[in-house]
Amino acid sequence: MALIDLIDVRKSFPMGDGELEVLHGIDMKVERGEFVAMMGPSGSGKSTTMNILGCLDAPTSGRYILDGQDVADLDRDELAAIRNAMIGFVFQGFNLLPRTTALANVEMPMLYAGVKAKERHVRAQEVLERMGLGDRMHHDPSQLSGGQQQRVAIARGIVNRAPILMADEPTGNLDSKTSDEIMKLFQELNEKEGITITLVTHEPDVASYAGRVVHFRDGLVTSDEPNKAKRGASA
Numbered sequence: 122m123a124l125i126d127l128i129d130v131r132k133s134f135p136m137g138d139g140e141l142e143v144l145h146g147i148d149m150k151v152e153r154g155e156f157v158a159m160m161g162p163s164g165s166g167k168s169t170t171m172n173i174l175g176c177l178d179a180p181t182s183g184r185y186i187l188d189g190q191d192v193a194d195l196d197r198d199e200l201a202a203i204r205n206a207m208i209g210f211v212f213q214g215f216n217l218l219p220r221t222t223a224l225a226n227v228e229m230p231m232l233y234a235g236v237k238a239k240e241r242h243v244r245a246q247e248v249l250e251r252m253g254l255g256d257r258m259h260h261d262p263s264q265l266s267g268g269q270q271q272r273v274a275i276a277r278g279i280v281n282r283a284p285i286l287m288a289d290e291p292t293g294n295l296d297s298k299t300s301d302e303i304m305k306l307f308q309e310l311n312e313k314e315g316i317t318i319t320l321v322t323h324e325p326d327v328a329s330y331a332g333r334v335v336h337f338r339d340g341l342v343t344s345d346e347p348n349k350a351k352r353g354a355s356a
């Protein structure tokens with residue numbers, strides 16, 4: 122059974138007196154251990170789909186089976202619980218807390234997950250070291266470069282050891298060299314740690330690190346294919 126299974130997902134938003142449908146029936150499966158890039162022009166429905174995948178928003182109709190559970194049946198608390206257990210997030214704008222050290226930023230999701238203080242500290246340190254930020258742990262976001270801030274955000278996204286990592290335009294604010302470094306990190310997390318990744322981007326260079334590319338246009342999936350020209354972190 123697929124880890125992620127979207128079945129004929131539609132999404133409408135209130136618009137004037139009526140509703141505007143922006144997803145017109147999305148079908149998309151992701152198997153455990155895959156690294157999937159979601160591509161398409163601005164407004165094609167990538168973020169709306171990602172918000173549904175991340176249990177941040179619900180489909181208007183259709184089904185979403187996450188790890189065998191029909192997510193549409195869950196109430197708000199159950200959704201939050203499955204989200205905490207299953208999914209880490211990385212956003213374009215990093216979304217780090219200002220005037221808060223890298224270490225404290227990475228400890229934050231473990232607070233919600235109920236991990237004890239000592240272990241929060243140890244695990245946050247470990248993950249930051251793994252992200253190459255061992256000497257930056259006590260810096261605030263404002264004292265870090267864009268690439269370093271995004272590495273803190275990735276550390277925060279994986280520190281709860283969720284099996285899925287979701288990223289929406291994670292390199293959108295970065296120059297191309299830094300963006301390559303960040304994409305190699307994602308690829309390493311996928312290949313070495315088996316983390317399943319879904320990543321939204323409109324840049325082919327960024328998508329080239331994924332194992333599979335799903336194209337969106339006007340609220341529909343227009344193609345879904347293995348990435349034959351995958352770039353290797355190990356290469």
Ligand SMILES: Nc1ncnc2c1ncn2[C@@H]1O[C@H](COP(=O)(O)OP(=O)(O)O)[C@@H](O)[C@H]1O
Binds near residue numbers: 143163166168169170
């Ligand atoms: N909360 C919302 N309310 C109304 N329209 C929305 C909302 N979110 C997204 N949309 C519309 O849905 C379409 C798809 O948006 P989005 O999923 O953000 O596209 P993408 O991420 O591919 O750029 C766009 O036309 C956008 O304006």
Ligand SMILES: [Mg+2]
Binds near residue numbers: 167168169
């Ligand atoms: Mg978007």
